[in-house]
Amino acid sequence: MTRLRDRLGALFKGPEEFDLTSGSIGKPLFFLSMPIVVTNLFQTAYNLADTFWLGQYSTDALAAISFAFPLVFLLISLGMGISVAGSVLVAQYTGAGEEREAEYAASQTVTFSIIASVLLGGVGFFIVGRFLGVMGASADVLPLATNYMEVISLGLAFMFGFAVFIALMRGYGDTVTPMLVMFGSVVLNIVLDPFLIFGFEANPLFSMLGMGGLESSLYAATGYAGSGITGAAIATVFSRALALVVGLAIMFRGTRGVEINLRDMAPDLDYLRRLVRIGIPASIEGTGRAVSMNLLLFIVALFPDAVVAAYGIGTRVFSVIFLPAIAVARGVETMTGQNIGADRPERAERAARLAATVLFGVLTVAGVLVWFAAAPIADVFTTDPEVVDIAAQFLRYVALTFGFIGIMRAYTGSFRGAGKTLTAAAISVLMLGVVRFPIAWIAAGEIGESGIWVSFAVSNVVGAAIAYAWYRRGTWRDGDLTDPDVDVDDTGLEATPTDD
Template sequence: MGVYHRIKSVFRGPDEFDLTSGSIGKPLFFLAMPIVITNLFQTAYNLADTFWLGQYDTDALAAISFAFPMVFLLISLGMGISVAGSVLVAQYTGANKEREAEYAASQTVTFAVLVSIVLGVIGYFSVETFLSVMGASTDVLPLATSYMEVISLGLLFMFGFAVFVSLMRGYGDTITPMLVMFGSVVFNIILDPFLIFGWTVVQDAPLVGTVGFPELGIEGAAIATVFSRALALVVGLAIMFRGNRGVQIHLRDMAPDRTYLRRLVRIGAPASVEGMGRALSMNLLLVIVALFPDTVVAAYGIGTRVFSVVFLPAIAIARGVETMTGQNVGADKPDRAERAAKLSATVLFIILSVVGVLVWFTAAPIAGLFTTDPAVVEITSQFLRYVALTFGFIGIMRAYTGSFRGAGKTLIAAALSVLMFGLIRFPIAWFAADPLGETGIWLSFAVSNVVGAVITYAWYQRGTWREGDLTEGKVDLDRTTVDASSGGD
């Protein structure tokens, strides 16, 4: 508890600032900073796998370049539930409807568990076919398949923890998920090299034999990730059931409610479409990337991992804008939500543009952190330099789409995502890859970043996100109300 309170003194929790009144910059900062760190920890899972497998084998590195987009696709298929839960919790919290927020969180957990189990089974039995269609080479296919089979079996834990983070964020608590994620990542980073490379100790008499971990290669990286996420989910559920921090969930509210499911689907389906648009773009681009040598595939994997780190501030602030918009829409203060979005877009454009310049000048050393293959380093450096100077535009798009989602306009955010990835990035890569080689793929990233930001900004200025209120027409909760004296769960 002492560590928790010291962390809170630095970051501040939801009990120390009001998202619906007062200044905008400070609460948004204190809301977003833990999200930045949480996302950094989450990215550390992938970076740890990328680093250790890069030392282990180039084919294994190429294999996770195929595996990560499929992981993203599986999670994206169900992410609408977590987005819907976060939006509902945020709007009900802003409207001071605590009971409704708790019911929304409880139902979200129930349906998230069911969806993740179904998706995990589908992923396990379809992984090899999927990766073959994506163009994985004969050397890479068995490695990527073994990785994804383990991930599919553990999808419940990976997706479940993401839901915990979303629900706590909707309430305004971003510190607790950050601390839970920290412990999980440390455990994963420690476990990774032991399972990938193996570790044995030969014992002398009288206890003759060996103890330790067998060399599991890429499968070991997947086991380490799933096991770490499982521990994080257990801790997250314990926190939400206790209700001492963030939104509380109750067993009495977790019986599947088909009426509420329709509501979650109505809000969340477009968010799943948005996530799938991003994931399908990554996978379709892999079809093009797979036409090139494994060195290009590995470079693509490293580059996208670097982008995932660079865009952490954009993703974090967008999540903060989503929460602020949701709570202010619930409190009937749309002007305040709009000011938060504009401030975030401006700050992100400046910060990410500066970061882009730094990446442009240090592309080769960055690539060298992940691989010792000089050919992969050279190709990765080219990829990073083509995209780096457009980083600021990603910040603009992320800020405004976050506001769309917080207002419940998940369909608009989905449409913008599909437009950017499906109608701009992929077609450019498809037609440019033949005459320009892999350079055409890198160019598609840069162009889609700029065009996507311009279109998103123009759409936001129309003001259609102000229409409607998700807290209207709420589910009747009388039948679930429990007298406090009954002891709750």
């Protein structure tokens, strides 16, 4: 056991073991990003587990979560600006050595994120059915997708709350603790999924384990035949709720990462203006991505359900492949924030450049592997050969442009860390709204679903070029949010309570 802990310690080091504002660039960026890769892998496991088990359940259920996932992303994206703002403020205050201000920023972020997620979840519950209908869900798919989204909407506060916990801990420089909490939550979700989806009447898990006799006995005793796609949603919400409880307990104790305090959580409207000023562009960026996904789904819905299901498989595979890019971008965001706070912008620039170079190489290699293994990858998620063929085609069209996503993510992460969330949002909107969607709309009418796949490839390359060119202008360097001369809001830190 001691040897195992030593090996884990060599891979995952906490913020107390390295300094983000001095010394080498690569080592702290690696130790900051590696736990984020694992955390995001665990988070993606939620979606992959649902995709796998619902693929065994029915093709309609698989198509239903293809509609539901972009809508979940949209609801979370509308409120994600608060978490990004909190993370950036915590990072910059930590880098500047202003611990009290970091705690206040974290406490206010938790308060307003809870309020925002409850409001968004309530609105989402009442509109999801109509929204999915407008998006073109078929008569067979619509009720399934609606049932799934109603449960997710009711549990949105738990899902978003845990995302805020991860963001605040990351801003402080602690990416290990969220990883460990996420691991426990994912294991719980994976255990619950097959039972809540299938129950005990015809559960493929028992067949896989050769335990058909036990399945019959449990069904005879309980009569539980599963809740289908609703069961998958319940498993996800329950697992996230438990993770949030653990995350809040950690932050209130303050022994790891950033600390929050009840006395700092009374809503401060002046501070809300500060969070909104930084966070709205980040929400625009996330919402732009979500709207793009939903608009693309509108185009995809013009095709048969097999294409919709294949699109869902492809986007989930991408979510796994792009984990290193997302993780390193978050690492760059934290490094940029802390180094801007410490008045060391040159280190932030070196971190972004190193991240872009490494990610381009790693994701290009991954793209080549996916291109050759596209069909076996798709076959993991469904037993429908038509869906496998279409999903494999989707993967091959996009795979060789994976490296460009790494470049774009690295530089937009640095923009966010510097507080230039509007710039990151503009790049995202240009890539998705001005390039991807119009190409998909036109090309799908000319060459069928292949036109949608082409739009992904072209926009990946264009997005990387835009991000690199914009970063070279150097306008991100004046993003110190701890500088009282910067007009972030009318109150500044003078409105922040200080220790007695």
